[in-house]
Amino acid sequence: KNEVEQSPQNLTAQEGEFITINCSYSVGISALHWLQQHPGGGIVSLFMLSSGKKKHGRLIATINIQEKHSSLHITASHPRDSAVYICAARNYGGSQGNLIFGKGTKLSVKP
Amino acid sequence: NAGVTQTPKFRILKIGQSMTLQCTQDMNHNYMYWYRQDPGMGLKLIYYSVGAGITDKGEVPNGYNVSRSTTEDFPLRLELAAPSQTSVYFCASILVPGRNGLFFGSGTQLSVL
Numbered sequence: 001k002n003e004v005e006q007s008p009q010n011l012t013a014q015e016g017e018f019i020t021i022n023c024s025y026s027v028g029i030s031a032l033h034w035l036q037q038h039p040g041g042g043i044v045s046l047f048m049l050s051s052g053k054k055k056h057g058r059l060i061a062t063i064n065i066q067e068k069h070s071s072l073h074i075t076a077s078h079p080r081d082s083a084v085y086i087c088a089a090r091n092y093g094g095s096q097g098n099l100i101f102g103k104g105t106k107l108s109v110k111p
Numbered sequence: 112n113a114g115v116t117q118t119p120k121f122r123i124l125k126i127g128q129s130m131t132l133q134c135t136q137d138m139n140h141n142y143m144y145w146y147r148q149d150p151g152m153g154l155k156l157i158y159y160s161v162g163a164g165i166t167d168k169g170e171v172p173n174g175y176n177v178s179r180s181t182t183e184d185f186p187l188r189l190e191l192a193a194p195s196q197t198s199v200y201f202c203a204s205i206l207v208p209g210r211n212g213l214f215f216g217s218g219t220q221l222s223v224l
Contacts, residue, residue: 004153031209041220043201045212086153090209099144099213101153 003027004089006102013109019074021105023087026068030090034061034072037084037104046072046085077109113137117202117216124192124223132187132219134202140214142205143185145169145177147198148218154201160185192223 007022023032034046047054047061049070054061058077063070074081084104091098115136124130136143141162146154156169160179174196176188185204189196202216 002153033213035213035215041199041218043203043215043218045214048210048212050209088154099154099156101155103151103153 002100002102004087004100004102006085006087006105008105009103010106011108013077013107015078015109015111017077017109019077019081019107019109021072021085021087021107023070023072023089023102024068025070025087025089025100027089027091027100029065029068032063032070032090033088033099034070035086035088037086039083043086074107079109079111082108115202115204115214115216117200117219119219120217121220122222124189124221126192126194126223128192129188129190130192130221132189132200132202132221134185134187134216135183136185136204136214137183138204138206138214139182140204140206141182142208143179144203144205144213145175145185145187146201146203147171148201149198157187157200189221194223197221197223 004025031050033048037043049063058075060073084106086104088099088101118133144159145157148154155171158177160166163182166177200219203213205213
């Protein structure tokens with residue numbers, strides 16, 4: 001079983017829909033990253049959070065440390081949001097290299 | 112700032128050939144990483160560095176080598192390329208792990224035939 005699990009694996013939505021992508025982890029963490037991988041392959045960092053909630057534009061990330069769960073929400077989704085979304089957990093007390101990545105959620109937003 | 116610059120974008124190697132993937136960042140980040148991404152799998156850490164002159168193995172280091180002679184540069188060397196090294200490679204850097212976001216290079220798609 002992966003230490004970081006994402007759901008769903010694939011998600012198709014209509015433009016304008018509210019989208020939720022989930023990330024569950026089994027290790028103690030010091031931080032969790034949400035990344036976006038564009039269809040062209042490039043990866044950008046969306047959020048890094050260790051507690052609570054962060055918002056940037058139409059994107060909202062939340063984390064519940066007790067439940068070991070994080071969610072990424074997209075409001076008013078748009079076709080340009082189509083991408084793979086990846087969560088990565090920084091293992092608490094692990095080495096400085098220790099980020100555990102989920103396999104990603106492939107989102108397709110149809111016009 | 113250019114961020115993280117990674118070259119080449121694409122490369123085809125024959126079995127047994129060697130090559131170096133270049134990675135440079137201009138953000139004065141001490142922490143740098145090399146990952147590989149295989150279809151349907153999460154990113155796997157190959158090697159990382161916490162500063163010039165310091166490198167350490169990640170989860171999948173076999174068949175690779177790195178060096179970190181300067182803060183800016185973190186090249187990844189493939190010796191005796193094998194088909195199992197066909198993958199997409201990403202270089203990344205971060206200012207302070209656990210406090211800041213990661214910056215990624217644009218990736219290198221490598222095929223070993």
